[in-house]
Amino acid sequence: MDVSELLDGLNDAQREAVGSPPCSQLILAGAGSGKTRVLVHRIAWLLRVEQVSPFSVLAVTFTNKAAAEMRGRTEQLLRGQSNGMWIGTFHSLAHRLLRAHHQEAGLPQAFQILDSDDQIRLIRRLIKAMGLDEKKWPAKQGAWFINGNKDEGLRPQNIDHYDDPTTKTWLQIYEAYQQACDRAGLVDFAELLLRAHELWLKNATLLRHYRDRFRHILVDEFQDTNSIQYAWIRILAGDTSHVTIVGDDDQSIYGWRGAKVENIQKFLDEFPGAKMIRLEQNYRSTATILKAANAVIENNTGRLGKELWTDGSDGEPISVYEAYNELDEANYIVNQLQQWQQQGNALVDAAILYRSNAQSRVLEGAFINSGMKYRIYGGVRFFERQEIKDAMSYLRLISNRRDDAAFERIVNTPTRGIGETSLEKVRLNAREQGCSMWQSAVMMVEQKLLTGRASSSVAKFVDLIDFLSDELAEKALYEKVDVSMRHSGLLAMYQAEKGEKGQTRVENLEELVSAAKDFVLDEDEQDMSELDSFLSHAALEAGESQADEFDDAVQLMTMHAAKGLEFPLVFVPGVEEGMFPSMQSGEDPERLEEERRLCYVAMTRAMKKLVICHAETRRLYGKESYNRPSRFIREIPADLIENVKLKTTVQKPTMQNRFHQESERFDASGFHLGQRVNHTKFGDGTVTNYEGSGAQTRIQVHFDDVGSKWLVVTYARLTAL
Numbered sequence: 001m002d003v004s005e006l007l008d009g010l011n012d013a014q015r016e017a018v019g020s021p022p023c024s025q026l027i028l029a030g031a032g033s034g035k036t037r038v039l040v041h042r043i044a045w046l047l048r049v050e051q052v053s054p055f056s057v058l059a060v061t062f063t064n065k066a067a068a069e070m071r072g073r074t075e076q077l078l079r080g081q082s083n084g085m086w087i088g089t090f091h092s093l094a095h096r097l098l099r100a101h102h103q104e105a106g107l108p109q110a111f112q113i114l115d116s117d118d119q120i121r122l123i124r125r126l127i128k129a130m131g132l133d134e135k136k137w138p139a140k141q142g143a144w145f146i147n148g149n150k151d152e153g154l155r156p157q158n159i160d161h162y163d164d165p166t167t168k169t170w171l172q173i174y175e176a177y178q179q180a181c182d183r184a185g186l187v188d189f190a191e192l193l194l195r196a197h198e199l200w201l202k203n204a205t206l207l208r209h210y211r212d213r214f215r216h217i218l219v220d221e222f223q224d225t226n227s228i229q230y231a232w233i234r235i236l237a238g239d240t241s242h243v244t245i246v247g248d249d250d251q252s253i254y255g256w257r258g259a260k261v262e263n264i265q266k267f268l269d270e271f272p273g274a275k276m277i278r279l280e281q282n283y284r285s286t287a288t289i290l291k292a293a294n295a296v297i298e299n300n301t302g303r304l305g306k307e308l309w310t311d312g313s314d315g316e317p318i319s320v321y322e323a324y325n326e327l328d329e330a331n332y333i334v335n336q337l338q339q340w341q342q343q344g345n346a347l348v349d350a351a352i353l354y355r356s357n358a359q360s361r362v363l364e365g366a367f368i369n370s371g372m373k374y375r376i377y378g379g380v381r382f383f384e385r386q387e388i389k390d391a392m393s394y395l396r397l398i399s400n401r402r403d404d405a406a407f408e409r410i411v412n413t414p415t416r417g418i419g420e421t422s423l424e425k426v427r428l429n430a431r432e433q434g435c436s437m438w439q440s441a442v443m444m445v446e447q448k449l450l451t452g453r454a455s456s457s458v459a460k461f462v463d464l465i466d467f468l469s470d471e472l473a474e475k476a477l478y479e480k481v482d483v484s485m486r487h488s489g490l491l492a493m494y495q496a497e498k499g500e501k502g503q504t505r506v507e508n509l510e511e512l513v514s515a516a517k518d519f520v521l522d523e524d525e526q527d528m529s530e531l532d533s534f535l536s537h538a539a540l541e542a543g544e545s546q547a548d549e550f551d552d553a554v555q556l557m558t559m560h561a562a563k564g565l566e567f568p569l570v571f572v573p574g575v576e577e578g579m580f581p582s583m584q585s586g587e588d589p590e591r592l593e594e595e596r597r598l599c600y601v602a603m604t605r606a607m608k609k610l611v612i613c614h615a616e617t618r619r620l621y622g623k624e625s626y627n628r629p630s631r632f633i634r635e636i637p638a639d640l641i642e643n644v645k646l647k648t649t650v651q652k653p654t655m656q657n658r659f660h661q662e663s664e665r666f667d668a669s670g671f672h673l674g675q676r677v678n679h680t681k682f683g684d685g686t687v688t689n690y691e692g693s694g695a696q697t698r699i700q701v702h703f704d705d706v707g708s709k710w711l712v713v714t715y716a717r718l719t720a721l
């Protein structure tokens, strides 16, 4: 049999890993050194050369997409089917196992998976039913407590409460929640892993069966496994199976979610016969990108230590673009992408990797304006996010009391004691009377058609909306957004949520205030209220279909979601102190190191060209900040960097004018970026952006007292200072 193609195109170390007789191995190597490729070739080798049955192979990947790719590549190498092999994420494999053995696992045949939103809703109901105050016991925190313990393999009875009343209460909630899930046949994500683990512990026959079967276990991205995942693999492998793990301690970026990089050391201790293989040649990136990434990660301590080199060319320097503000940053990226396209490249070969989800809003805006297709990978577009829809629903109802969908969405969000039964009555009445939910609710309160508690809750809600719409009538749009989400308790509700997700939601809400500040009425909408216009724009942006699968579209995603992927062109926006590393991690050495690993992951996604951006001023989460460039930029040797200082949309007049058409239009208005100006009503300020040309030119001025405003130059009567 000709097996050379399985080893062709591999270097010596890779060949050793792929072609050795069945054994346990640890492949510890840096980004882009071919770890994933080795894993695929190893599987094909085992099947074709060692003649192992596909039934005996279990491979774990980090995403379902990676699993599909791995299967595809293996079949291609085998020129045939790989039926019988199990490939998937930890969650999908556990799910599969539980489906096959639901009885042994104590689950009904038709058990359902509970996603994280549903999980929180269920916990919230239980907390209420237990007579606990939701403000003190937020459901999100409950979910965090439950999932965190499950990830460590802990059931309520295994958890010490040390007589601490708070822990005791959380434990009761955990217990009540678990009972409710068991009764209803529901399994949350963490439960999938925990049950699968318990299946091994409880059922020796089953364990023996699978141990005999899966003689070859392979795990990609091992540095990000958590305790229960490691334990599951450990037990399954026993003393007989061969386990190959590949990983990179420098890319461990899920510590905040319970991942344990120590699992690598643990593996070495518990599989003493394992062969250690290091891959040192990087095939992905240019020498410049690689040197830069290596220089950054060198600032971390306690690394396992790896060398990484390439014999590829130096390639282009890393561009560092110093933007004026976040809009300029987004416009620069769009411009660069247009050039990339004009040079005959595909958009799909470019990616934008950001630290926080909220950063996508301004970028999405720039893409929509320019008509360039984009796809958000592994995330939801800004205006479709749950918390944004909640906040917008308040505004919708303030603007239009007949908006039933908005009414339904927020009448009990945050919870204000309006139960499903009362709502059903309101619905019924609305149907009978042929009126809106709002009218129906008002009517039922007036005519005392609801029970006491529900009635007063509905009355309070009606008052809240009326109050907001009176109070806000004369206020600026952004104040409408800001005040309504504070006053309604929406912001507080999300602030009370624990964990990364709650934080992201709060950031997104604050970002909505920024969106409102940036908002400009279109020429043809001058007779519409600013609020209505804002609402319809948001609806359109949300409805704008994402580029579909086959469209050529630039990919937007968080750095976390980019793990394992590679793109010829990569943009990393927002590389500023306080953004990246994030504010909270700046002071804490451990978190700072995790941020630096994330930076290493982001940089090493780039194959040919890496563009890093930072802005002098940035409005994010509703606040304007003046951030210094990130320390991560300073950690890159200066000779690898090309500083780009030309502003695309905003030209300082002293600068050499490359985009002179743009700048001429702007100059015609008589103002330039960074210029100090005075306005009769708003006082003094600085020009920060502009749009349009001739009489239509609008400029954005950041006023010292009242913040940013967009003004039409012709009418604004600005004077230069």
Ligand code: ATP
Pocket (backbone or CB within 6 Å): 009, 010, 011, 014, 029, 030, 031, 032, 033, 034, 035, 036, 037, 038, 248, 251, 282, 283, 284, 563, 564, 565, 566, 604
């Ligand atoms: P990461 O740490 O980011 O997951 P990795 O170590 O898994 O990276 P791969 O994605 O497997 O790296 O490989 C990086 C790139 O290098 C891929 O495009 C792969 O096809 C290519 N590659 C790997 N090994 C070789 C080789 N020996 N010759 C040529 N190209 C290679």
Ligand code: MG
Pocket (backbone or CB within 6 Å): 035, 036, 037, 564
């Ligand atoms: Mg990989």
